[in-house]
Amino acid sequence: MPVIALTRATALSLLRNGFSRFLFILACFFMAGALLMLSFDIGVRYRLLENTLLASQCFLLHLFAWSFGFDVLKKNTAEKLYVLPFSTSLSARSWLLGRFSGAAILVVGMGLLFLLVDTVLFAALKIDIFSVLMLQVLLYVASACLSLAVIFFLSCFLDVLSALIYGVVLWIIGHGLDELLLLTDQQFEPAVQILVQCFYYLLPNFSFFDISSQALNRLPIETEKLVFILTYPLIYIVVLLDIGAAIFSRKPIGQ
Amino acid sequence: MAGVLRKRTGREFLSQANHLLYAALVISFFVYFAPSPLENSIEPVVSADYIGHERPLSGAFHTLLADHYWLLSARRLEQHPEQGTPVAKQNFFKEMKRILTLDPGFTPGLHYGATYLASIYRDVDLSHALVDVVLDYYPYWADLIIFKITQEISYRYPPRPALIDQWLKVLDDLSYPTPVRLNEALVYAREQQAAWQQKDLRWLLNNARTSAEKQIIQKRLHDLESDRPSR
Numbered sequence: 001m002p003v004i005a006l007t008r009a010t011a012l013s014l015l016r017n018g019f020s021r022f023l024f025i026l027a028c029f030f031m032a033g034a035l036l037m038l039s040f041d042i043g044v045r046y047r048l049l050e051n052t053l054l055a056s057q058c059f060l061l062h063l064f065a066w067s068f069g070f071d072v073l074k075k076n077t078a079e080k081l082y083v084l085p086f087s088t089s090l091s092a093r094s095w096l097l098g099r100f101s102g103a104a105i106l107v108v109g110m111g112l113l114f115l116l117v118d119t120v121l122f123a124a125l126k127i128d129i130f131s132v133l134m135l136q137v138l139l140y141v142a143s144a145c146l147s148l149a150v151i152f153f154l155s156c157f158l159d160v161l162s163a164l165i166y167g168v169v170l171w172i173i174g175h176g177l178d179e180l181l182l183l184t185d186q187q188f189e190p191a192v193q194i195l196v197q198c199f200y201y202l203l204p205n206f207s208f209f210d211i212s213s214q215a216l217n218r219l220p221i222e223t224e225k226l227v228f229i230l231t232y233p234l235i236y237i238v239v240l241l242d243i244g245a246a247i248f249s250r251k252p253i254g255q
Numbered sequence: 256m257a258g259v260l261r262k263r264t265g266r267e268f269l270s271q272a273n274h275l276l277y278a279a280l281v282i283s284f285f286v287y288f289a290p291s292p293l294e295n296s297i298e299p300v301v302s303a304d305y306i307g308h309e310r311p312l313s314g315a316f317h318t319l320l321a322d323h324y325w326l327l328s329a330r331r332l333e334q335h336p337e338q339g340t341p342v343a344k345q346n347f348f349k350e351m352k353r354i355l356t357l358d359p360g361f362t363p364g365l366h367y368g369a370t371y372l373a374s375i376y377r378d379v380d381l382s383h384a385l386v387d388v389v390l391d392y393y394p395y396w397a398d399l400i401i402f403k404i405t406q407e408i409s410y411r412y413p414p415r416p417a418l419i420d421q422w423l424k425v426l427d428d429l430s431y432p433t434p435v436r437l438n439e440a441l442v443y444a445r446e447q448q449a450a451w452q453q454k455d456l457r458w459l460l461n462n463a464r465t466s467a468e469k470q471i472i473q474k475r476l477h478d479l480e481s482d483r484p485s486r
Contacts, residue, residue: 060314107463138369171314172314209315210315210317213359219360
């Protein structure tokens, strides 16, 4: 299977990169830093520790996704790897999927490593392990993968740096979409409301992945919402890569 | 070069029709299932309820920012203890509202803030306004509506029957077993108010964030026990 071979090659090339090691060391520093919050108590025991862990893991997972995405796309241009779909039997879709999966697998791997660290730490501190908190970490992994797919999609018609910048900006916008919808519902004209609703449903909506308030306060999540949040990134990633491949296959070689 | 225009074959046309069907399915999935923060609202939220830019701009880190503001608020009160002035009350309310907008699920913060406003500042309306901040995000949280009823009965005499009736109806709509009937609530208010207020103050004292707050609460508790309310 060419996709699996490409995924493996991409993941191995990323792992051999010195920057990946730097990111790993940075992650260790962040985790150690979060442990400093053990002694703080703000009314709920270990709340600040859990909050710092969640925030740092969210930041790191997205940083991993953006760095890996940038690295893979930069190599595509530097080593002229984008000619592969045009010069071999590999389709544009398989090529894009293989390159994306290689980077996404490493992000998922880091997410699982964070889950392991959290499990050990929470077990030691006698905090409930199977809670919404762990689900939030999984959703950060999904969010990071979606952000990576957005950057891959944008790179099909933009240069690498612009794709990365717009990808990060879309992540920031996507986090504020639920608030924007609330705000326009209260203060703006119906035409603006419709426009914002279009943004809410069409742009990658990263606010769906944010259940940190429920996670930290151990509030339940409706099953219907959970099923949606887990299905959403899968569908969105498939659609983005599909459209990206269609655009890419129509792009003249060298552009 | 890829992408040279040529005449479409019937098979390609069908493949494109397939894509259209595929797009229609995906769009219907999002429109039908995507959770909207608006569709849960029991009643329209007034524009004054919405505040600030921190929540949308803080992205995934809004709960961490809420903790940061909680610590800042405690430190400010420790350094500059303000007692009973209207400015102090407004500052306290604004800080709590900001914290709860950033983390609406922070129930210890909500209970502390709402009880403090009702017990120390004797302002039940502001206390209700704080609960409403969380109800904007979780409109089906029946415990919070019960909390509002309890606050009304415990701190306002006579309690406003129309308001209590309205909240009891909301609980009915949520199919939540209503804890009391309206006339019972009014009787409880007359008989139990002082005891409930003392209980709340003791809870506040146990959960006070700073020594400055502890002193204020102790003074209020002392006033209440010696039946000399300070307003």
